[in-house]
Amino acid sequence: MFFHTPKIIALCGHPKHGKSTVQSMLEELGVRPLDDGLPIRLEGMGRFGLTWEQVSTQEGKLEICHAFGRDMEVREALGLIGKEYEDTDPGHWAKRAVDLVLAEGDMTPVSFGSVRRTQGHVYAGFGGIVLEIRDPRKPESPYDFDQYDAAAVTHTIINDGTLEDLRAKVLAAVAEYLELSHG
Numbered sequence: 594m595f596f597h598t599p600k601i602i603a604l605c606g607h608p609k610h611g612k613s614t615v616q617s618m619l620e621e622l623g624v625r626p627l628d629d630g631l632p633i634r635l636e637g638m639g640r641f642g643l644t645w646e647q648v649s650t651q652e653g654k655l656e657i658c659h660a661f662g663r664d665m666e667v668r669e670a671l672g673l674i675g676k677e678y679e680d681t682d683p684g685h686w687a688k689r690a691v692d693l694v695l696a697e698g699d700m701t702p703v704s705f706g707s708v709r710r711t712q713g714h715v716y717a718g719f720g721g722i723v724l725e726i727r728d729p730r731k732p733e734s735p736y737d738f739d740q741y742d743a744a745a746v747t748h749t750i751i752n753d754g755t756l757e758d759l760r761a762k763v764l765a766a767v768a769e770y771l772e773l774s775h776g
Contacts, residue, residue: 600702601721605741610728611752616706618763629690629705633675672738687715713745722747
């Protein structure tokens with residue numbers, strides 16, 4: 594069965610490597626940013642009493658909470674929630690995100706900013722592209738759910754310069770896919 598979907602740009606990379614910055618740059622190009630991690634964030638709030646700040650900011654995700662019977666960083670708790678579903682249904686969160694977009698019926702291009710595990714393959718299966726954002730100056734995450742399958746990556750963007758450099762790399766990676774004019 595074929596579904597007509599908007600253009601999808603999926604962003605993968607480790608925390609603090611620049612995915613949110615790239616998603617903002619894509620928004621400037623008319624790409625609607627969507628939070629594919631929102632269901633996980635909401636479940637963390639309901640299940641473990643976490644606050645919005647804890648589940649949505651880099652600083653909050655570093656805080657310690659009690660989840661899954663022990664103390665851990667909020668980032669790990671959110672990852673374990675995500676992993677619970679993805680272990681039995683690979684690409685669960687990506688499929689759920691695409692279903693929500695299809696239900697809206699809006700054909701504006703969209704970006705998803707927290708692609709993990711095999712989710713990039715789901716987005717690619719709907720005709721999307723997967724951008725890997727890497728900052729060689731920053732460490733990779735030790736958490737399993739922050740990992741992603743590099744085989745799904747369409748373009749790797751090295752975030753090691755100025756914002757203007759990053760913007761140029763993003764534009765080069767998406768111009769053809771978004772059919773942007775070079776004028």
